[in-house]
Amino acid sequence: MLRTESTKINLMRPLGQPALACAGYRWRENYYSHQRRGGYNIGVRIIEDFLARTNVGRCHDFRETADVISKNAFKLYLGVTPTVTNWSPAGDEFSLQLDSNPLAEFVELPDNHTGLSYSSLLCGVLRGALEMVQMAVDVRIVQDTLQGDLQTELRLRFLRRIEESMPAGEE
Amino acid sequence: MAVCVAVITKENYPLYISNIPAANELKFHYTVHTSLDVVEEKLSAVGKTASDLRELYLGLLYPTEDYKVYGYVANTKVKFVIVIDSSNTSFRDNEIRSMFRKLHTAYTDVMCNPFYTPGDPIRSKTFDNVISSMMMQVC
Amino acid sequence: MEREGVRMADEALFEFLHMEVISYIFKSLEKDDSDNGKCTAKLEGMGFRVGQGLVERFTRDIPRFKDELDIMKFVCKDFWAGIFKKQVDNLRTNHQGVYVLQDNRFRLLTQISAGKQYMEHAPKFLAFTCGLVRGALSNLGVNSIVTAEVSLLPACKFQVMMQRA
Numbered sequence: 001m002l003r004t005e006s007t008k009i010n011l012m013r014p015l016g017q018p019a020l021a022c023a024g025y026r027w028r029e030n031y032y033s034h035q036r037r038g039g040y041n042i043g044v045r046i047i048e049d050f051l052a053r054t055n056v057g058r059c060h061d062f063r064e065t066a067d068v069i070s071k072n073a074f075k076l077y078l079g080v081t082p083t084v085t086n087w088s089p090a091g092d093e094f095s096l097q098l099d100s101n102p103l104a105e106f107v108e109l110p111d112n113h114t115g116l117s118y119s120s121l122l123c124g125v126l127r128g129a130l131e132m133v134q135m136a137v138d139v140r141i142v143q144d145t146l147q148g149d150l151q152t153e154l155r156l157r158f159l160r161r162i163e164e165s166m167p168a169g170e171e
Numbered sequence: 172m173a174v175c176v177a178v179i180t181k182e183n184y185p186l187y188i189s190n191i192p193a194a195n196e197l198k199f200h201y202t203v204h205t206s207l208d209v210v211e212e213k214l215s216a217v218g219k220t221a222s223d224l225r226e227l228y229l230g231l232l233y234p235t236e237d238y239k240v241y242g243y244v245a246n247t248k249v250k251f252v253i254v255i256d257s258s259n260t261s262f263r264d265n266e267i268r269s270m271f272r273k274l275h276t277a278y279t280d281v282m283c284n285p286f287y288t289p290g291d292p293i294r295s296k297t298f299d300n301v302i303s304s305m306m307m308q309v310c
Numbered sequence: 311m312e313r314e315g316v317r318m319a320d321e322a323l324f325e326f327l328h329m330e331v332i333s334y335i336f337k338s339l340e341k342d343d344s345d346n347g348k349c350t351a352k353l354e355g356m357g358f359r360v361g362q363g364l365v366e367r368f369t370r371d372i373p374r375f376k377d378e379l380d381i382m383k384f385v386c387k388d389f390w391a392g393i394f395k396k397q398v399d400n401l402r403t404n405h406q407g408v409y410v411l412q413d414n415r416f417r418l419l420t421q422i423s424a425g426k427q428y429m430e431h432a433p434k435f436l437a438f439t440c441g442l443v444r445g446a447l448s449n450l451g452v453n454s455i456v457t458a459e460v461s462l463l464p465a466c467k468f469q470v471m472m473q474r475a
Binding site: 181226227246249275283289 | 359362363364367369370372373374375449450
Binding site for chain 3: 041042046049076077078079102
């Protein structure tokens with residue numbers, strides 16, 4: 001990483017966000033499907049980058065996966081570490097709670113879009129990335145600071161293990 | 172603290188004006204409007220003199236009997252004006268400066284909201300909160 | 311990444327997103343059967359809005375610009391470094407409102423493999439950035455036309471023509 005001047009470092013923070021935000025804005029006609037599909041495609045690619053950079057090995061169970069998503073993936077790409085919580089008794093479902101959501105940091109929904117689930121891109125990214133490591137997972141946003149909730153909460157539910165031979169690719 | 176806070180575009184139309192008491196609106200609009208001439212004057216001096224105004228904070232624009240009017244112009248030429256009650260003598264330059272910084276930061280966040288169209292009047296709860304925190308601390 | 315108490319998104323994310331936005335926009339083209347220029351214009355427009363916002367933030371802590379050249383130097387150094395993690399390698403001007411910014415290893419082109427067969431795709435990867443520069447300049451009060459050309463991947467040149475009122 002090239003740093004030109006130390007004083008400029010704090011300027012780098014917003015880099016990804018306006019682009020993300022802008023993309024979201026332009027996609028709003030069919031917002032969710034596009035965000036999820038777009039996110040999925042990013043997830044499919046980002047997993048390679050992630051595995052190469054973190055040396056994370058195969059996870060033994062879903063709990064370990066949850067930890068890696070929170071402490072490694074979110075930390076690496078978004079600079080935050082969501083809390084892993086609300087496990088289902090069967091251990092196949094958990095929540096990621098974000099006190100602040102970097103994706104939505106500057107976002108205020110206009111009056112005509114108050115119900116918009118702005119960060120659905122994240123759901124797609126998680127689903128795409130996990131599919132590449134043979135896990136079919138359902139991802140939903142159940143709480144959203146943009147909707148007035150105190151935090152943003154993503155709910156991940158393990159569906160099934162995908163057979164290695166199954167071809168995967170862009171949607 | 173402040174009795175009026177205004178954000179003006181580079182084309183000199185207002186994006187946001189807030190004042191207390193609300194009844195004096197016309198008077199404050201007039202005060203802010205008048206201050207823009209002083210802002211232009213100060214800006215046109217940039218680059219012409221050796222000790223030019225490279226700082227974004229322009230300082231006191233002009234005092235009236237009742238008020239002191241301060242100005243700040245961002246690199247993007249958006250103008251911020253803060254009006255302080257003259258009876259409030261405890262103010263230091265540094266405090267005014269930091270109010271402008273706060274105002275500028277809040278404006279920057281508005282600009283980074285994807286749903287905001289640059290040039291439109293500012294309608295934002297977050298921004299409103301920052302402004303009212305600047306206007307309330309007195310009295 | 312925790313620096314000076316602020317969070318930062320990883321820069322790889324920007325590249326992934328940029329790629330995805332391009333592929334999304336050009337896919338919607340296939341369906342609509344509209345022309346290529348429309349997609350490029352759309353990308354450029356997105357860049358424009360992002361440039362407007364970013365420049366507001368990037369210029370918040372720096373002294374006022376003296377003149378046009380001062381602004382262009384800022385675009386080549388701080389602005390470029392803030393987004394692409396490197397400065398522009400070379401800035402030239404005819405002193406009549408035309409500037410040429412050369413980046414010998416442009417970040418958004420490094421994703422495409424070198425080779426002639428990929429050259430035709432290069433413009434897609436430059437449209438967003440053209441808008442980015444135009445949006446930044448516009449918010450700084452300078453109207454311009456920004457175009458880009460590639461001769462040898464991943465090097466490229468951006469030409470900025472100031473539009474006098």
